[in-house]
Amino acid sequence: MDISTENKPAPPTPQPSQTEQKRAARGATRPGDRVFLALSRGSGIFLLVVMAAIAVFLTLRAVNAISKDEANFFTTFEWNPTGDPPVFGIAVLAFGTVVSSIIALAIAVPISIGIALFITHYAPRKLGGPIAYVIDLLAAVPSIVYGLWGALVLVPNLDGLYGWLDQYLGWTGIFEWNGGAPRSLFTVGILLAIMILPIITNVSREIFRQVPQMHEEAALALGATRWEVIRMSVLPYGRSGIISASMLGLGRALGETMAVAMVLSPIMDINASLLDPGGGTFAQNIASKFNEATENGRDALIASGLVLFVITLLVNGTARLIIERRKEFSGANA
């Protein structure tokens, strides 16, 4: 705006005074502009202050707890912050959180992409709308309901699947099953997959819908089949969107609390097999232990929460890196 006014030839009307010119150059002269500027700037600063306050609070309490920890905070399996001496570590929690979330993503991402493609590119319009609506509904179900369903319906009905996995993939070791109750990280992964499916589907669907017609026609005109159009135009165009959608889903999976707590047997141990009951996640551990925890115990839980926070940051950073690295080819410059 400034530039365009500068380049205009001087009007033949009387020259504006110097202060007026300065004001015009600065731009914000009207009261409405000033109020809005103050409001938006204030909101921005407020957000930063809140973030900083949270970070300081978490770090102080966490440092307090870790300094009292007699064991290695990162490698210890045990969680006994109230003992004498206090011994606790996040190894089990970190493993459980990351592994259950990875299982959830591995199940949910392909299914979500499939649903999103079906809605946008295969289903007749009359069918696509209702399906999209049902998926939206899934997103609105509270996680405690998923937890109830997981504990009452999913867990009692997994023996068949577990047996099948053990029979065909048992040799890998990670799918070995000895017949224990299926309250394992794998079950948690399945439940989390169902919970994050709607968000990944919805975001992917919006991305696929935005693929420019001309890219799809380019592939069609070369003699591409519907699947080839999707492979050549739709998926590459939607790539960064799919990654973002998966990260949103992963964020939810990493932080999910109640549903995990209701399904998992909270045993502080890392199993070789994903199908063995037991394990823990950060959020689940905090939820189960917070009420009975002493001050030391709470600080320890906060320390584990800080680690979850850092993991989430790392995951998001990695996703951004992946998107950034392929930016040239992203289609954003087309």
Add this chain to the structure above:
Amino acid sequence: MAKRIDVSGLNAYYGSFLAVEDISMTIQPRSVTAFIGPSGCGKSTFLRTLNRMHEVTPGGRVEGKVLLDDENLYGAGIDPVAVRREVGMVFQRPNPFPTMSVYDNVAAGLRLNGSYKKSELDDVVEKSLKGANLWNEVKDRLNKPGSGLSGGQQQRLCIARAIAVEPNVLLMDEPCSALDPISTLAIEDLIGELKERFTIVIVTHNMQQAARVSDRTAFFNLAAVGQPGKLIEIDDTERIFSNPSVQATEDYISGRFG
């Protein structure tokens, strides 16, 4: 191998709206045929019926016959995907695949049709880019994204992509309308060279362009908005621009309407 196109009694619809009515014409191989006419007269729609792209639009359907040599493109058991491999198309706005490099863009059609050795692909890519007069400009950046080229280069890349699969016919839907005059000239020169090998059909709003590049010109018109577009006449370009047989054609060409 260039093929001849025979259209008879063709109607094209969008849902229940008849967009193009009763078109019959013959398009000669190894020649350039230009479609001119006011906006909305159905020339682009008609062009898109020639490679069965019209039916991709929701509600789009076609009645009538389009013979490519002796094969009816709308015959029973004809796969539209196979038709489009034979009849290539270049669009109004350059649309290289944004996620692919220059090389991959040109090779895209071949990769659809089967597996090729790297050396074979290299040859076809080079030949096609040379055929599109683009090789010298991009040979050092074959692995850079195609969307990083200028508009005119992108359009020639799209032409290279279309001719890489050796189609029989090349359809061009206002290929220069988004380009500057210099790029336009480059494309027009290219069209002159390509007609040695392909049957070319080009839709254009630029009558000088039609006069410059085409051997035959077809004039389309519509009675009023909401009415179907019709073919008014098709004749040698020279005759259309000097002494057309229909008054409406002369009015349009001399700028009295449209």
